[in-house]
Amino acid sequence: MHKVWRSVCYRWIMRSKHAISLLSYPKINLALDILGRDESGYHIVQTVMHEVRGGLYDEVQIETRDDEKILLRCDNSEVPVGSESVMMRAVRYMQQLARREDAAAQIRGATIFLKKRIPIAAGLGGGSSNIAAILKGLAQLWGVEDCVFDFAREFGCDVPFFLFGGTALGEHYGEKITTLPPLPSSKGGALQFEIIDTGMQVKSEDAYARLDLKKCGSNTAMTEKMIAGLKSDDLRAVFENLHNDFEMALPGEIYGSQNPAEKILLAGSGGSKVRIRYL
Missing domain, CATH: 3.30.230.10 (Ribosomal Protein S5; domain 2)
Incomplete structure (x- = not known):
């Protein structure tokens, strides 16, 4: 469990x-x-x-x-x-x-x-x-x-x-490191985080070794939109642009969610996951 x-x-x-x-x-x-x-x-x-x-x-x-x-x-x-x-x-x-x-x-x-x-x-x-x-x-x-x-x-x-x-x-x-504004809150809504310990340990070097670099780096525009959302107090923009290239290294794992108000991401290089809910 x-x-x-x-x-x-x-x-x-x-x-x-x-x-x-x-x-x-x-x-x-x-x-x-x-x-x-x-x-x-x-x-x-x-x-x-x-x-x-x-x-x-x-x-x-x-x-x-x-x-x-x-x-x-x-x-x-x-x-x-x-x-x-x-x-x-x-x-x-x-x-x-x-x-x-x-x-x-x-x-x-x-x-x-x-x-x-x-x-x-x-x-x-x-x-x-x-x-x-x-x-x-x-x-x-x-x-x-x-x-x-x-x-x-x-x-x-x-x-x-x-x-x-x-x-x-x-x-x-x-x-x-460049500090960014805190997660937006002034326009209502919030993000709730649930860290899920899968019991799987993944060394960073092993996660990097499994990557196909040709498939990575294609979501930089999403990162730019997320940063813009942080700076403009737009929580929805932050939520909609959540992503992690390391998920390509573990294709058998299940990410995402059928609930439009939540997303499940790999935590860093794995193996924990995080459920992020838009409240």
């Missing part, structure tokens, strides 16, 4: 001088165009991303330490937290950068615990969201907020987006 989370937007954060707790939310791609591949082998994309602040989230708890150790733990054994993991490398880099930024501050270590709820390898950006939350938390505790965005892309192309949140256009590999 698929697990379903409905969007009920709220925000919660706890902070003291030596500890902080942040919620780490998933994202969905309202539009995702794969435009080709460059000489490095990386794929060029254009995507409208939206952070879903609702009932599905991870929690990041951080406490500073009196020594220089970094202890990183997670309640899900599938999440890599070892010394060579991307998450640990990001924390170490942040620690070194903080020391360079303020040599007199005596930046030390941290104990970090991740409560994991966002499905893994599901196209929801959970790992990038976790890294962004950890970097934001450490930056606040260590007083070096201004430097985080400059290196965030080194630890995941979605990490810069999660530092902003909201709704944004991602270009190049997805790491070049």
Whole structure:
């Protein structure tokens, strides 16, 4: 049976001088165009991303330490937290950068615990969201907020987006971020999101490998209409132009809906899906 989370937007954060707790939310791609591949082998994309602040989230708890150790733990054994993991490398880099930024501050270590709820390898950006939350938390505790965005892309192309949140256009590999207006609401109506955990894990590199690039990138006009809708407060234009090129990589899956007031999309590169209702 698929697990379903409905969007009920709220925000919660706890902070003291030596500890902080942040919620780490998933994202969905309202539009995702794969435009080709460059000489490095990386794929060029254009995507409208939206952070879903609702009932599905991870929690990041951080406490500073009196020594220089970094202890990183997670309640899900599938999440890599070892010394060579991307998450640990990001924390170490942040620690070194903080020391360079303020040599007199005596930046030390941290104990970090991740409560994991966002499905893994599901196209929801959970790992990038976790890294962004950890970097934001450490930056606040260590007083070096201004430097985080400059290196965030080194630890995941979605990490810069999660530092902003909201709704944004991602270009190049997805790491070049332009903030967009929030989802329209002033003209009535709303979009409701249900993230559906199919239980299927899909690595991004595998999803890209299955694509026929000749069939991708044909919906860029829809992305332009969606962005125009965001800027003109036209929710209908946003809803009518939802699309994801990665759905071509999983042709056996069922997308769309017979209900004209809802659509079912692949979440990112999969394997979760998202049901979007126009209310």
